[in-house]
Amino acid sequence: MTVEQKNAENAYLSIENVSIDFPTPNGPFRALNDVSLRIAKGEFISLIGHSGCGKSTVLNIVAGLYEATEGGVILDKKEVNQPGPERAVVFQNHSLLPWLTAYQNVELAVNQVFKGTKSKAEMKEWIEHNLRLVHMEHAMHKRPDEISGGMKQRVGIARALAMEPKVLLMDEPFGALDALTRAHLQDSLIEIQSELNSTVIMITHDVDEAVLLSDRIVMMTNGPAATIGEILQVDLARPRDRLEMAKDAEYNRYRAEVLEFLHKRHSNPAQKKPTPETSSEKAEDKKIRAVA
Numbered sequence: 001m002t003v004e005q006k007n008a009e010n011a012y013l014s015i016e017n018v019s020i021d022f023p024t025p026n027g028p029f030r031a032l033n034d035v036s037l038r039i040a041k042g043e044f045i046s047l048i049g050h051s052g053c054g055k056s057t058v059l060n061i062v063a064g065l066y067e068a069t070e071g072g073v074i075l076d077k078k079e080v081n082q083p084g085p086e087r088a089v090v091f092q093n094h095s096l097l098p099w100l101t102a103y104q105n106v107e108l109a110v111n112q113v114f115k116g117t118k119s120k121a122e123m124k125e126w127i128e129h130n131l132r133l134v135h136m137e138h139a140m141h142k143r144p145d146e147i148s149g150g151m152k153q154r155v156g157i158a159r160a161l162a163m164e165p166k167v168l169l170m171d172e173p174f175g176a177l178d179a180l181t182r183a184h185l186q187d188s189l190i191e192i193q194s195e196l197n198s199t200v201i202m203i204t205h206d207v208d209e210a211v212l213l214s215d216r217i218v219m220m221t222n223g224p225a226a227t228i229g230e231i232l233q234v235d236l237a238r239p240r241d242r243l244e245m246a247k248d249a250e251y252n253r254y255r256a257e258v259l260e261f262l263h264k265r266h267s268n269p270a271q272k273k274p275t276p277e278t279s280s281e282k283a284e285d286k287k288i289r290a291v292a
């Protein structure tokens with residue numbers, strides 16, 4: 001059986017022939033063209049590609065925030081056509097309510113999902129359990145302005161996990177953090193993933209992050225009309241240890257494979273013909289190189 005057939009059989013989340021046109025003053029702009037991806041339960045998928053290729057658009061369609069012009073998304077046999085708590089999103093910039101403590105921020109989401117099904121005591125235990133999962137039990141009664149950026153991101157992840165989503169959607173969740181904090185959070189995510197076996201789609205610009213965390217890395221072509229260019233299956237044994245990985249020849253082969261895709265086979269067109277209008281894309285490309 002081919003990998004493709006195996007994925008089709010095990011699909012928990014299916015993105016089927018998705019295309020999207022955004023209206024612009026010059027007519028419709030096709031951002032994504034014919035994107036298809038089948039994801040198994042418990043799989044960790046990274047989406048990587050140059051700035052503006054459409055990664056967030058894919059995630060927003062799965063989240064139900066954007067509607068595909070063609071094709072659609074099916075999660076656990078049901079079509080996705082609006083946002084819902086079974087698809088929790090973690091953004092780059094933590095979106096905690098500033099006047100609530102870490103505990104209360106998680107409580108808000110838990111109330112939304114479990115009101116009527118869990119007792120007050122069960123809810124308290126569940127909120128604390130999720131804060132413990134991200135190692136935030138010591139600061140659960142602090143407000144966002146009293147904790148660091150990395151801690152806020154941990155609370156954002158706890159809040160998403162506490163909703164017990166079928167799929168966790170992460171849009172550059174560690175993009176705004178310094179390298180060390182980022183590494184700590186990646187390690188926490190590896191730990192959580194091995195404990196919960198969550199199904200995850202994560203957007204990243206960081207090649208090491210993608211290889212370290214993913215079962216498959218989905219590499220997107222440049223837009224407009226972006227689509228999936230290649231998919232890299234990462235067959236590294238778990239649990240993965242970052243220090244051991246750095247010396248592992250297989251790990252470095254996967255890493256080189258992603259870099260080749262991004263900088264050779266699908267290099268950023270902004271780099272080839274630099275113009276003032278593309279300066280923001282060039283900055284983004286530097287971001288990919290800097291973290292690679």
Ligand SMILES: Nc1ncnc2c1ncn2[C@@H]1O[C@H](COP(=O)(O)OP(=O)(O)OP(=O)(O)O)[C@@H](O)[C@H]1O
Nearest residue numbers: 022023031050051052053054055056057058223284
């Ligand atoms: N609501 C919208 N209306 C019009 N165009 C949009 C809209 N959302 C995205 N686009 C366009 O679709 C393309 C893909 O954008 P998207 O944000 O998905 O890219 P991305 O790969 O996530 O970028 P980045 O890595 O910089 O976050 C871009 O050309 C963008 O300008």
